[in-house]
Every structure is written in structure tokens, then in C-alpha cells.
Amino acid sequence: MKVSNFSLRPGARFRFAQTLAIAALTLTFMTSCDDDDHDVHGEHFEAVGLVIYADGAEVLRLQDNQITGSLSLNVDGEVDYAVEFILEDGDIEVPHGDEVLTLSVEIDDDATAEVSDVDSEAYSFSLLGKQEGSAEVTVTLLHEGHADYVSLALPVIVAP
Numbered sequence: 001m002k003v004s005n006f007s008l009r010p011g012a013r014f015r016f017a018q019t020l021a022i023a024a025l026t027l028t029f030m031t032s033c034d035d036d037d038h039d040v041h042g043e044h045f046e047a048v049g050l051v052i053y054a055d056g057a058e059v060l061r062l063q064d065n066q067i068t069g070s071l072s073l074n075v076d077g078e079v080d081y082a083v084e085f086i087l088e089d090g091d092i093e094v095p096h097g098d099e100v101l102t103l104s105v106e107i108d109d110d111a112t113a114e115v116s117d118v119d120s121e122a123y124s125f126s127l128l129g130k131q132e133g134s135a136e137v138t139v140t141l142l143h144e145g146h147a148d149y150v151s152l153a154l155p156v157i158v159a160p
Helices: 010-033
Strands: 045-053 057-063 066-069 069-073 078-087 100-106 113-119 124-129 133-143 144-149 154-159
Touching: 045 144, 057 078, 057 154, 066 078, 066 144, 069 078, 069 124, 100 113, 100 124, 124 154
Parallel strands: 069 154
Antiparallel strands: 045 057, 045 078, 057 066, 078 124, 100 133, 113 124, 133 144, 133 154
């Protein structure tokens, strides 16, 4: 029986071992990320719509790209709103757990109404009516500086 005497130079052995280690780590990473039963990073909050409340009553709903209701207030009046988000499974809730999500509310016409007191822990904000008219707000849920959810433009009506 003849035995082959195969050997690599010392530098080539190191490169071969390094390549083998990288391949093993890559394979381990790829197979662990494909395991649907085990989410390494935890569940991610995925909003697909929202519900806005004033004094505990639903005043606006954005679901399936359809808006029902509006954010209504009077000139010189201030209304506090609470926001809950609709998830893919239809559940309505606010983000919770270790994931840090920030609420942002922007208005297109700050001469008509002003956004104030945005609270990312309570997922709430206030609107102050400045003059009669209409405007639109956009609600955004930010995760680590990027938008995870951006609403359609939501109607704001300021009455005299």
C-alpha cells in the first residue's frame, strides 16, 4: 500500500485553516438565521396601521390604507391624543419590550395647528388649534434613527 506524503507549506496551512474557519462560521450563521422557530434577534414590532384616541375614545383609524375619522379641535383648543398601532395579525398595541421605538408626529401646516408634547414612552401627542382650517399630520415610528412605520397623511380639522 502506498501512502501519499501530502503537505502544505506553513503559510499555506494557515491560509487553509483560516478559510476553513470562515466557511464554518458562515455556514453556522446562515443556518441559524434560517431557523423560523428561533429568532436570534427577538421579535420585531411591525405596525401596519394605527388607531388614535382622544379621551379614551377612538377618533381616527388607519387600516388597510383606509382612513376613518379625523383629528378635530377648536381654535385655541388643545387636544391630547394617544396612538396605538395595528399589527399584521390585527392586534392593536403599543411597542413594548427591549426594542426602543420613538414616536414622531409632523404637521404640514403649522399655521393651522401645532404639534406639541410628543411622548415616545406613552405614544401620545397634543395638537393646539391656531386658526380655522385643515391640515394633515404624519405619524412615524422610528427604530434606531430610521422609519419603521410611516402613516398616510391624516386629516386635522380646526373649527372656530
